[in-house]
Amino acid sequence: xxxxxxxxxxxxxxxxxxxxxxxxxxxxxxxxxxxxxxxxxxxxxxxxxxxxxxxxxxxxxxxxxxxxxxxxxxxxxxxxxxxxxxxxxxxxxxxxxxxxxxxxxxxxxxxxxxxxxxxxxxxxxxxxxxxxxxxxxxxxxxxxxxxxxxxxxxxxxx
Amino acid sequence: xxxxxxxxxxxxxxxxxxxxxxxxxxxxxxxxxxxxxxxxxxxxxxxxxxxxxxxxxxxxxxxx
Numbered sequence: 001x002x003x004x005x006x007x008x009x010x011x012x013x014x015x016x017x018x019x020x021x022x023x024x025x026x027x028x029x030x031x032x033x034x035x036x037x038x039x040x041x042x043x044x045x046x047x048x049x050x051x052x053x054x055x056x057x058x059x060x061x062x063x064x065x066x067x068x069x070x071x072x073x074x075x076x077x078x079x080x081x082x083x084x085x086x087x088x089x090x091x092x093x094x095x096x097x098x099x100x101x102x103x104x105x106x107x108x109x110x111x112x113x114x115x116x117x118x119x120x121x122x123x124x125x126x127x128x129x130x131x132x133x134x135x136x137x138x139x140x141x142x143x144x145x146x147x148x149x150x151x152x153x154x155x156x157x158x
Numbered sequence: 159x160x161x162x163x164x165x166x167x168x169x170x171x172x173x174x175x176x177x178x179x180x181x182x183x184x185x186x187x188x189x190x191x192x193x194x195x196x197x198x199x200x201x202x203x204x205x206x207x208x209x210x211x212x213x214x215x216x217x218x219x220x221x222x
Contacts, residue, residue: 008222014208015217032206036186039168054222062161062214069163 001042002153003097004034007107008051008086010126015058023108030106030126033133035070041149045071046097048089049078087112094121104129104156122157132156159192161214166203176200 013019013027037043052073056064067073076096077089090105090113097103098120105113105123113123124132132155139145169177169185177183179200186203188210203210211217 012222014211015222017217017219019208028206028208032208035166035207039166039171039186057220057222058217060215060218063211063217065161066164066211066214070166 001044001101002156003044003046003101003103004037005046005048005090005094005097005103005105006031006034007090007105007109007113008054009108010106011047011051011055015055015063026126026130027108030129033130034106037133037152038070041152043152046093046103047071047073048086048093049073049075050086050089054086091116102153102157119157124156129156159194161190162193162196163191164210165189167200169202172200 010027010031013024014031016024019025019028034043034045038045047067052067055067059067074093077092082088094103094105094116098118102120102122105116105121106126106129107113107123108125110123110125117123133152136145136148136151136155139151140148145151165188167187167189169180169182169187172180172187176187180187180202182202188201188203190199190201191197192199201210201213
């Protein structure tokens, strides 16, 4: 099982009223693929509660209910770090989560998170994520994979 | 009616009747449960997750 943690710019793009740039479109596409992987593979999407609170200002009650049931909203860093220090919240949560399962931090600010990376925590941009998942999907379509999950893990963490 | 939960499902895992309702044999769907009279609704996730969220209403135009 792999955990994907999207950073704020990803969720900002998804919940923006207008998608105005190619970069934002890529972020939306990457987040959409992450959602499809929830059922296509053994993937879950983890969102620190601080980040959810930030995006909640854009959401109505139905949006919130969908977020809270589609994704894992994690409260564990709420009192551990200042409310709006998302960077610290992501680090604490990624460190803890990585001890249970490998984690992908999905961000287009890879350099901001590069110090978090290790063999169990991978920092991937939206463009790279799309490319790698599509490669594994292509192999699956060609019937050359014995396990989609294993291939996904290898390609995402290489 | 208020949304209580949403789940993503592969259409190929749905019943024949549900596939016929969606008009698709493969792809992704959203399974919703709504209240107050609990019932299940199935929606095609054709345009992606952002489109699904937009089907629940517009986002508020605020900076985050």
